[in-house]
Amino acid sequence: MSLLDERPVDETPVPEPQDPELIEEQVPFRPRALVRSERIEILLAAAAGVTGSGVMCLLFDWTHVLTFAIWALLIFLVSIYLLARDSQSPIVATDRLITTLVWTSGGIAVAVLAWMLGYVVVKGIAGLNYEYLTSDMSKVGPLDDGGGVFHALVGTLEQMLIASVLSIPIAILTAVYLHEIRGRLAGIVRFVIDAMSGLPSIVAGLFIYTVWVLQGRGPSGLAAGLALAILMIPTVTRTAEEMLKTIDDGLRESALALGAPQWRSVMQVVLPTARSGLITASILGVARAVGETAPVLLTAFGSSSINWSPFNGPQADLPLYIYQLLRQPNPAQIARAWSGALVLVLLVLILFVLARVIGERGARVRGGSR
Structure with missing residues (x-):
């Protein structure tokens, strides 16, 4: 027996090489301090x-x-x-x-x-109080003081609800088709979505005005919701597609390896995993459409009183309310327009903060599932 055969064998396990992406996540980047x-x-x-x-x-x-x-x-x-x-x-x-x-x-x-x-x-901030938030402009003349924003707030919420119900399912299904199905028409669909992303809002308003308002149905919150839905579809589609790209391909492959068809893999694996990202995409779409004025001006016409029904009669919303008050000669009404602008800004900020919180929570969940 040689000396080499009598040498003890080192049984210490060799550590497996780590994924470079995991190393980057473990060691966060810190900018160099200035000397x-x-x-x-x-x-x-x-x-x-x-x-x-x-x-x-x-x-x-x-x-x-x-x-x-x-x-x-x-x-x-x-x-x-x-x-x-x-x-x-x-x-x-x-x-x-x-x-x-x-x-x-x-x-x-x-x-x-x-x-x-x-x-x-x-x-x-000076005009933002309880009375302003709970009253409308039905009994206020152009030269009178007073009035509030409640009717415009109601119209905004109803119109955005209609636009969301109509656009979000279409946009998410389109994103699934573009990223998961990738059929023969994917290139054409992507081109249409990209073209809609640059569509001026007034064109969407003119389209609904022509095919809906002028056909005897009249102005309404529903017509405004249709115009806003056209503007929301490309935003939600593009954001939802980016969220679907963050899902690990291993989840899809595991579902397919178990014998699940593609539609079941998408419905029961991909979409539940991307739920927070899809919610973020929907909120960003709402935030993009909530500040539009031209489509609502052409389709809802605006109103000075509360219209609880979005299916019948003119209806106001916050951007149109601001636009109409800024045209008044009374400084008090112009001040109320600025208060309406503050309400609109706060609404958009709430939507963006909510989208950011949900997006970060979803990123942590996806990171923990890898």
Whole structure:
């Protein structure tokens, strides 16, 4: 027997290689913190931007705030690049410039959104009270004070309910056909959905006005719901298709391996797994259509009183209510229009927050099932 045969055998189990995607999930990305010299360079560049823009505004007699901000941003970016190039290298300077552009673009987007929301809140919060939320405009003249938004809120909820009932099943079935079935007409259907995504809302309103209102049925909340459903279908379809793409193919293959037909695999495996994503897609579709004015103007015509029946007679909604009040000569009515805009913004924010919460919960569930 040789010495090699007497050597003890190492029975320690060899660890299996981990999936790179799992490693990325276990080690979250953390951006690199700025060192002291980089912070000083950013402060110097910001000071140069503000000072340089102020000097140019004084020399050329510029008084607009936007002009000052644009020149300050340009000088700030140039200063960032020059300081980084002087202290390190052109490659680092270019990287610093691109990074600053990305952060600046995100900051501008957030600032514009915050400015818009703040402006609506400041203009509309004064008139937002219980009386405003529970009364309508049926006994209010163009020059009178008073009135509320209740009739428009009722119309908005009823019209969006009709649009959701009509559009969401069609959109989800279309998404299933595009991603799961992939039949011969999938290319044509996808082209139609893409074309509908860019359809102006007034065209949808004109279509329903021609085939519904002018055919003797008259304006109604149902007609407005039909027009809004046309606008919701592409949004819900595209979002639902993206949600279906997140479902692991192993679930489909397991169902098919057990002998289940494709329709049963879709109905009992794919759709239940993607439930939260499909709910998110539906909410995003509602949020996209709830702010439309032109289709409702052409199909529901608007009303100053509460119309509980969406199937008979004109009906108001929030965007149309805002549009009509902004045309009034009375400053009090214009202030009520801003309060209506605040109600609409709050409604849309609630929908987006709800979609985000449901989407994150669904992502955790799908991640835990892998």
